[in-house]
Structure formats: structure tokens, C-alpha cells
Amino acid sequence: MHQEATSMSVQQGTVAASTSTQTTTTVAAEDTVMVVHQNGGGGGGEGSGDDGGGVGLDVTVSNATTQTPVTMALEEVNLEITDDNDNVDLEVPFTNNAAEGSGGLSSVDMGTNYQISGPATTITTSASDPLDTKDGIEELCPVCGDKVSGYHYGLLTCESCKGFFKRTVQNKKVYTCVAERSCHIDKTQRKRCPFCRFQKCLEVGMKLEAVRADRMRGGRNKFGPMYKRDRARKLQMMRQRQLAAQTLRGGIGDMYQSSQSSSSPFGNIHIKQEIQIPQVSSLTSSPDSSPSPIAVALGQVSSNTLSQAVSNQQPALQIVGVQGTPSMMMADNKLWANSTTTSPHSLSPKTFQFDTVVPPSASVPTSSKMSPLIRDFVEAIDDREWQNSLYGLLQSQTYNQCEVDLFELMCKVLDQNLFSQVDWARNSIFFKDLKVDDQMKLLQHSWSDMLVLDHIHQRMHNNLPDETTLHNGQKFDLLNLGLLGVPTLIDHFNDITAKLQELKFDISDYICIKFLLLLNPDVRGITNRKHVQDGFEQVQQALLEYTVTCYSNIQDKFNKMLQILPELHSLAARGEEHLYLKHCNGSAPTQTLLMEMLHAKRK
DNA sequence: TGTCAAGGCCAA
DNA sequence: TTGGCCTTGACA
Numbered sequence A: 001m002h003q004e005a006t007s008m009s010v011q012q013g014t015v016a017a018s019t020s021t022q023t024t025t026t027v028a029a030e031d032t033v034m035v036v037h038q039n040g041g042g043g044g045g046e047g048s049g050d051d052g053g054g055v056g057l058d059v060t061v062s063n064a065t066t067q068t069p070v071t072m073a074l075e076e077v078n079l080e081i082t083d084d085n086d087n088v089d090l091e092v093p094f095t096n097n098a099a100e101g102s103g104g105l106s107s108v109d110m111g112t113n114y115q116i117s118g119p120a121t122t123i124t125t126s127a128s129d130p131l132d133t134k135d136g137i138e139e140l141c142p143v144c145g146d147k148v149s150g151y152h153y154g155l156l157t158c159e160s161c162k163g164f165f166k167r168t169v170q171n172k173k174v175y176t177c178v179a180e181r182s183c184h185i186d187k188t189q190r191k192r193c194p195f196c197r198f199q200k201c202l203e204v205g206m207k208l209e210a211v212r213a214d215r216m217r218g219g220r221n222k223f224g225p226m227y228k229r230d231r232a233r234k235l236q237m238m239r240q241r242q243l244a245a246q247t248l249r250g251g252i253g254d255m256y257q258s259s260q261s262s263s264s265p266f267g268n269i270h271i272k273q274e275i276q277i278p279q280v281s282s283l284t285s286s287p288d289s290s291p292s293p294i295a296v297a298l299g300q301v302s303s304n305t306l307s308q309a310v311s312n313q314q315p316a317l318q319i320v321g322v323q324g325t326p327s328m329m330m331a332d333n334k335l336w337a338n339s340t341t342t343s344p345h346s347l348s349p350k351t352f353q354f355d356t357v358v359p360p361s362a363s364v365p366t367s368s369k370m371s372p373l374i375r376d377f378v379e380a381i382d383d384r385e386w387q388n389s390l391y392g393l394l395q396s397q398t399y400n401q402c403e404v405d406l407f408e409l410m411c412k413v414l415d416q417n418l419f420s421q422v423d424w425a426r427n428s429i430f431f432k433d434l435k436v437d438d439q440m441k442l443l444q445h446s447w448s449d450m451l452v453l454d455h456i457h458q459r460m461h462n463n464l465p466d467e468t469t470l471h472n473g474q475k476f477d478l479l480n481l482g483l484l485g486v487p488t489l490i491d492h493f494n495d496i497t498a499k500l501q502e503l504k505f506d507i508s509d510y511i512c513i514k515f516l517l518l519l520n521p522d523v524r525g526i527t528n529r530k531h532v533q534d535g536f537e538q539v540q541q542a543l544l545e546y547t548v549t550c551y552s553n554i555q556d557k558f559n560k561m562l563q564i565l566p567e568l569h570s571l572a573a574r575g576e577e578h579l580y581l582k583h584c585n586g587s588a589p590t591q592t593l594l595m596e597m598l599h600a601k602r603k
Numbered sequence B: 001t002g003t004c005a006a007g008g009c010c011a012a
Numbered sequence C: 001t002t003g004g005c006c007t008t009g010a011c012a
Helices: A130-135 A159-170 A194-204 A224-257 A280-284 A293-297 A303-311 A333-337 A372-380 A383-398 A406-426 A436-462 A487-502 A507-518 A529-550 A557-584 A593-600
Strands: A008-010 A022-029 A032-039 A057-063 A080-082 A115-117 A150-152 A155-157 A270-274 A316-320 A467-469 A475-477
Touching (some): A150 A159, A372 A507, A383 A406, A383 A436, A406 A475, A406 A557, A406 A593, A436 A487, A436 A507, A436 A557, A507 A529
Antiparallel strands (some): A008 A057, A022 A032, A080 A270, A150 A155, A270 A316, A467 A475
16 A cells, blocks of 8 residues: 655765775665675775775665655644653654654653653663663664664664674675565564665664774774764763753652642643654654655644654654643753753754844834734744754754764755744644645645745844754754755855845745745645635735835835745755755655655656 | 774574 | 674774
């Protein structure tokens, strides 16, 4: 029924000596193709295998991609989930599967797969574990969920996955999957499908180049310092979590104890679970149970389906008090929004040297002159949330990784931005009254334009930098987000930005233009065109009046702004094309809202 | 000199 | 073929 689109491409271990010869082995089984390019010869011949003396193995795992159909509406889902059980697991999956089958919904994402498990948030530690004795933490192998034995080939894994990865790379094994390349890998089933196991090893970040070409024993490799930093960070994080757990135990427990019959301080706490983004690695877990990303984003799935789906994804949870009481603690990035805490778990805006958001009112001329419509628009803008989501994602994605694929990371950020965009739209005037079918069509038509526009807005009005340093030391090109991954569009992007700056493009202009992009009555196939047209015209009229009233010194600002939109669209279209090609090449994460949007236009 | 992440060995 | 344990050796 559901056909899972899985494709991945990994190219690492490019360290073959210049004299090496290259052989290529291709093994095809039905629609599965696994190509192993082997750099033979004298790889690692000089010196040790350290510092990149990898085996020079380029592995491409690919298959024909089939599109995920957009799941059609069932019912509006309430993402607030009440856990009435006494036991609340605070268990966090590394990527996805580690915590699968553990009860799913009652879990709080704190960024990695430490276990802080219930009842009553007992922090699980075991004195027998190597990490426990030093760090007070226990971790699970991101591949199979077994206990980790240390850092192996780039990250913390168990002994068996270490051995499996080593044997596979050293012996240039070629596996095929007899199923659909989406086998679930856990401790009990890891032996069943080596193809999927190896694929998962690569997905979670095990490094081909860490396997030594010369098989030299002992010593250290280039990952040593990263392991060290990682370890220090985990230790700090663990302490932070212990504090958080204590806060929860004391704070929320005290607050609600009197009203709860439960012995647990967590009794009846509402756990609001937000879909963050579908993780690439979640592809290995029962894809048939996953609703379409856009369906999830638009709230089109039944609670049952969603429950199953979210348990397969990396959740970002908020814990909120009952009856809307402000929470004592908010999970992940929301925690840092109003906090000066320099948690190792957070990449706060401060860490990123991201300037404080300018309040909307500060960058619009005079709010008294604007129409109530525009005032409402502006008031609804939540740039702080945008920033926090961005940096929250960047930190969570790089937390346990020594090195991440920056393109993949960019796709994930874009995907998250898309989710925010959908969320914004579905709560917006005019749009929210439309049927889901129409909503989807409008979004599918405008998402990329709006992403580019959002980025321009963040740069112009919130001083979003063009680059940031990730936790693992890698530089992440934020500007690339605005270019949808096409560096050559930089001049085009700057040109558009310059023109808007010249027109004193402000936040009111931005939000109105965004509405105009969204409420495009010319989109084919929409059933309630009149409503869309009405919305479009009202916004257009409001913007016109606003520009005339507040920017009388800029001649024809309104029309000049509208003239820039085709340029914006052209840039976004080129970005879309680029992303689509990357996706077809297997270089972009699949099963994401982003990819579904890319596919939607090509239906 | 201790640590720990490589590779190696070998029973299951 | 797997996976637990052993050996090795650069580095702090």
C-alpha cells in the first residue's frame, strides 16, 4: 500500500593514495542497487591510518524513489496528549528507533538518548557501565539500541555494531535487502538484515574513513579531540538534566500535588507534543505507519495514526501545566527563549551571536496609521519562535555528531521552517477557513517563495547572520537557507534584498506580501476561489493604504514591491529545482514535508 | 603511565 | 557471521 521513498547516498572515505587504483562493484537485486567503489592499492601506505587513512570506500545505496501520497484528511487532531499514568518515561531516542516500542508518547525529547526513566523521573544509571562510572550517564547505540561500549568510528555505539561496521568496510561486504530496505534494526533483529543495518550505521553517522586502510592497531585518529569534546558536553548535559528532573519533581509536583490523586508528581500533566521534523533515520522504522508530513502538518491525521507516527519521530515536547498554567519548564529550545542559562544542551541565540529580535512595533513606522488587519498580522509574527526553532534544531542535529552533512542539515532546517510556515498559515485569517484541499494547493504553490521571503525578513529585520558555528565546530551557512541550497543564487538574492531595502521594506510589508503569496487566487484547482480572492484583495488593499499612508515619500512603493515578486518567485523556483534534483540523486532526506512539497508540484 | 579507540581473535 | 573480549599504540 504505502510505498516508502528511501534513497540515500553516502560518500566518504576519500583518502585513497594517489597511486591507488579504483574498482567498482555493482550488485543489483530487483530495485535495490548497492554500489561499492573500492579504492584499492596502497591506501594508507605512508604513515599510519590516522587522520583520514580510511579504506577509501565510496558507498552508494540507492533505489528507485516512489512518491509518498498525501494522506487525505480524517479529522482534526489535538496534539495535546494527556498522560494519566503514574509513570512518565522521560526517555529520549537518539534518532528514532532507540526508544521505539517503549511507550512512545510519554517521552520528552531532551536531545539525545540518555535515559531518564520513570517512575517519577528516576534517572537511570548503572554502576557497571563504562560511561556511568565516569559520567553518570547511560547511552544506547543509535543503530540498534544496545548498550554502548565507547566511541567507535565517529560516535558512541555498541560493541557489536562496531564490529559489524568494521567487518563490512574492511571486507568490502555487499549486502542486499530482501524486503524494502526499511527493516527495523534493534538489538534483537540487527542480525536479520545487514543491508539495513549498514545503512543505518551510515545514517547515524558512523564514519567510513575511521576504518583504517592499513589495519594498523592502536593509537588515535583524528576524531579523538571530537570524542573528548563530545564527552564533556554529555557530562554537562547530564548535569543539566538532573537539575531539570529535580525541578520537575519539586516544582510541578508541589504545584499540583494537592489536586492529584496520583502518587506521581506527573499525574495528569498534559504533555503537548509537537511534531518537529521527520528524521532521515526514521525511514528505517515502519514507514507504513507514518502519515504524510503535510497531512501531519495540516493536522489531517487521526489521533491514532498520529500517536503511532510521533512515536517514530523525534519529538519536541513541551510540558505544560494543567488548565493552561504556564509551565515550570519547557523542553528544548523553548526553555532558552527567555533564559540566560548557558546550557550545553542549547545553542541559544547568544551562542550563535544572533542579535536580539527587534520587536515588530519597533520597525514599523506608526502602528496607529496601519489598518487593524495589518496590526493583527504583525502582532501574530513570532520571530523569536522561528529563531529558537532554528537554533534548537541545529543543536539537536549536531549534538551527538562529530560531523554532519551540511546539505542534509540544511534540508532539515528548511523542513522545519516549512512546518512553521504551515502552522502559521493554518492559523491565519482567510486561510484557516479554507478546506484542507485548498490549503494544500495554496501552500504547495507558495511555500518556496515564502521560505525565501522569510529569510529575507529574518536578515533584514532581525539581523540573522549569514553563517553560524555549530556545536561540533562546523560552520553552517545560514544564507544558504535563503538560497534554498543554491550558492550561485547569491547575487540574485542580494539584488532582491537591495531593492527591498531601497523601498524601506518593513515588517508590515513583509507579512502582507507573505499573505499575498499565500492567498494566490490564480492557483489551479482551488474550490473556494472567491474566499481566496477576497482575502487577497483585502490584504492588497490594506498594504496599498499602508504604503501610501506611511511611506508617502517613496513613490509607488506598493507597485514596486509587487514587481519584485516575480524575481523572488524565479529565485525560489530555481531553488526548488535544485532541491528536487538533489532529492532525485538521493542526496536529500526523504519522507519530509520539504520533499513532499517538491513532489507535489510535479504531480 | 593510564586511557581508549583502533584492529584481531575465536567461541558460538 | 556475530559479538565479546583481547591486544596494540598514540596521546595526554
